[in-house]
Structure formats: C-alpha cells, structure tokens
Amino acid sequence: xxxxxxxxxxxxxxxxxxxxxxxxxxxxxxxxxxxxxxxxxxxxxxxxxxxxxxxxxxxxxxxxxxxxxxxxxxxxxxxxxxxxxxxxxxxxxxxxxxxxxxxxxxxxxxxxxxxxxxxxxxxxxxxxxxxxxxxxxxxxxxxxxxxxx
Amino acid sequence: xxxxxxxxxxxxxxxxxxxxxxxxxxxxxxxxxxxxxxxxxxxxxxxxxxxxxxxxxxxxxxxxxxxxxxxxxxxxxxxxxxxxxxxxxxxxxxxxxxxxxxxxxxxxxxxxxxxxxxx
Numbered sequence: 001x002x003x004x005x006x007x008x009x010x011x012x013x014x015x016x017x018x019x020x021x022x023x024x025x026x027x028x029x030x031x032x033x034x035x036x037x038x039x040x041x042x043x044x045x046x047x048x049x050x051x052x053x054x055x056x057x058x059x060x061x062x063x064x065x066x067x068x069x070x071x072x073x074x075x076x077x078x079x080x081x082x083x084x085x086x087x088x089x090x091x092x093x094x095x096x097x098x099x100x101x102x103x104x105x106x107x108x109x110x111x112x113x114x115x116x117x118x119x120x121x122x123x124x125x126x127x128x129x130x131x132x133x134x135x136x137x138x139x140x141x142x143x144x145x146x147x148x149x
Numbered sequence: 150x151x152x153x154x155x156x157x158x159x160x161x162x163x164x165x166x167x168x169x170x171x172x173x174x175x176x177x178x179x180x181x182x183x184x185x186x187x188x189x190x191x192x193x194x195x196x197x198x199x200x201x202x203x204x205x206x207x208x209x210x211x212x213x214x215x216x217x218x219x220x221x222x223x224x225x226x227x228x229x230x231x232x233x234x235x236x237x238x239x240x241x242x243x244x245x246x247x248x249x250x251x252x253x254x255x256x257x258x259x260x261x262x263x264x265x266x267x268x
Contacts, residue, residue, distance in 0.1 A: 017180060018151040021210065042241035049212055099250030102220055103227060109217040112249055116213055119248055 007074045012067040013052060015060040015085075020052035023070045023083075030072050031079055036144050043120040044079065044142045050113035051083040051138050059085025059136060069135070078122070078143040089128025089136030090114070152177040152210070154185035161261070163200065163268030171261065173204040178215030186218040187225075195229040202264050203255075206237030216249060223254045236264045 011026050013019040027048045031041045052068055060066040069084040094114045101107035118124045123141035155175040163169045172189055174182075193201070203219065205211070219235075226233045236258040238246060243257055251257075258264035 020212075039241065042239070046212070046241070046245065053212060053214070097249050099220070099253050103224055103254060105224070109220040109224070110214060112213040112216060116245065116248070120245075 005074055005076045009072045011070045011072075013056075013070065014064045015056040015062055015066050015068055016064045017053065017056060017062075019068075020049045020056070023052050023068075024049045026070070027072055027079070027081060030074060031142070034074060034077075034079060034144065036079070036142075040142065040144065044081075047117045047120045047124075047140055047142070048081055048083070050117050051081070051140060054090075054113050054138070055083050055085035055087075058090070059087030061087070077145070078141050081140040081142075082137050083140075084135040084137040087129075087136050090126045151179050151181040154178055154182040156185045156189045158189065161202065161265060164266050165268070167200055167268065168198070169200045169202050169265065169268050170198045171202040171204055173207065175207040177210040178205075178208055178218065179210065179212050180214035182215055183218055186215070187221050190222045190225065195231060199231050200268055201226060201231055201233045202261070202268070203233065203235045204237045204261060205235065205242070206260070208237070211242055216246070216251075219246075219251065219255075220249075223251070227254060232268075234258060234264045234268060236261050 009026060011023050013022055024045045028041050028045050031044050055068040056062060066086050071082045073080045094111060096115050097112045098107055102109050121140045121142045125139045127137050129136045153176055157173045159171045161169045161171050170193055223233055233255040235255050237260060246257060
C-alpha cells in the first residue's frame with residue numbers, strides 16, 4: 001500500500017467511555033503506516049484518547065446518542081487529528097497540574113487531560129462553536145520528528 | 150463499555166527485610182477503576198502495611214482518569230505515612246507520570262525486582 005499525503009479517515013464514536021480506544025487504534029494505525037516511531041505513536045494514542053474523553057464528557061455530556069467525530073488527515077510528515085463534539089467549546093486550556101496542590105486537596109486529582117494533550121503533541125488548538133449548526137473541536141498535530149529533537 | 154480492572158494482592162519482602170504489599174493491576178485503568186484501585190488500597194491495614202508497591206506491568210490501557218485514581222491513593226497513603234512505589238510502567242507512561250509530578254510522591258521502578266532491591 002502506498003501512503004499518500006492527503007489521505008483522510010473519519011471515525012464516529014458514540015459518547016460512551018471506552019470507545020475512545022477505537023479512535024486511538026485508528027490514529028495509531030495511520031501513524032504506523034506513515035512511519036512514525038513507536039514513542040511518537042504512544043504520545044499520539046494518549047492525546048487522541050484524552051481529546052475523545054473530553055469531547056464525550058464535557059462536549060456531549062455523555063449522551064451516547066450524540067457522536068464524537070474524529071477526522072484524521074495525513075500530511076507529508078505529520079498527522080492532523082480533529083475531534084469534534086456538540087458542546088460550547090473551551091476557550092482556555094487548563095493550567096499544568098500542580099501535584100502539591102492535588103496532594104493537599106486544593107486542586108482536584110482529575111483534570112489532567114488537556115495538559116497531557118498539549119504536552120504530548122506538537123500543536124493543540126481548541127476552537128469553540130460559533131453558531132447552532134457548528135461544532136466545537138480540538139485540532140491536534142503530531143509530527144514524525146518532535147520539534148527540538 | 151470500559152474494560153474491567155482486575156487486581157490481586159501479594160505480600161513481598163524488600164531487600165531490607167521489610168514487608169511490601171504489592172497490588173497488581175491487569176487490564177484497563179480508567180474512571181471505571183475506582184473500586185479496583187482506591188477501593189483495594191483502602192482494604193489495606195494502614196498501621197501494619199506501610200510499604201505499598203503498585204504493579205502496572207499487565208495494564209493495557211491507562212488514561213488521565215486512571216492516573217487521578219493513583220493520585221488519590223498517594224494522597225491517602227501520604228496521610229497515613231505509608232510509602233508508595235510504582236513498577237511496570239511502559240516508557241511512555243513513565244514519562245507521563247513524571248510529567249504530572251507523581252515522582253515527587255512515589256518512586257518509579259522498571260519492574261518488581263528493581264523496586265524490592267530498594268524497598
């Protein structure tokens with residue numbers, strides 16, 4: 001099989017926890033076809049899983065009948081992943097977790113998903129829906145060679 | 150829809166002769182794993198079981214909600230003056246646990262033998 005830049009795959013998931021693994025596997029399969037290293041594939045898998053979980057929980061409020069759409073687009077040396085939901089979107093990504101504050105109960109133990117996404121991919125952008133027919137999405141870009149390496 | 154987490158418990162002995170309680174997890178660790186992770190930890194006797202080893206060698210899937218459950222164990226263990234060590238993480242999750250700061254409160258070891266050599 002020849003992997004060509006511009007190839008696109010779309011996956012629609014019910015908003016039910018566990019189905020994020022379907023998007024994870026799809027993303028990993030595409031990255032493998034493109035020749036990504038295993039450590040970059042692991043970064044991608046975690047970022048995609050967290051993005052899908054956020055879309056299910058916060059975007060679609062765990063309504064299983066509302067799908068999370070995941071569009072994966074191959075570029076020459078990068079993979080772009082858009083994860084779309086029906087929520088209002090997130091304006092500002094959360095701050096990095098503070099383990100000391102978590103240990104003292106000043107910060108919730110949960111709430112690390114957006115931090116992990118930002119830390120593991122090369123680009124992460126949250127875009128809020130602007131109209132009733134529009135969807136909010138997070139757009140991730142992961143490159144074969146991480147910047148700075 | 151989320152896969153179940155299996156957990157087993159074993160008493161081990163560290164190199165210095167102290168008793169180490171090992172909790173071995175199998176399968177997925179996610180938001181559905183609270184009973185397996187936090188619940189199992191809470192069945193331990195905080196007065197006598199002072200050294201806990203969490204073994205992730207057979208964990209197939211771990212997400213941020215699952216990591217939050219590990220942090221909940223660390224919070225409770227810290228209050229009870231128990232030490233927690235973690236082994237069997239993949240290189241990727243070793244990196245992730247380090248990124249979120251868990252290494253400040255729990256030492257990470259590649260496997261059980263490496264952990265017991267230090268505990």
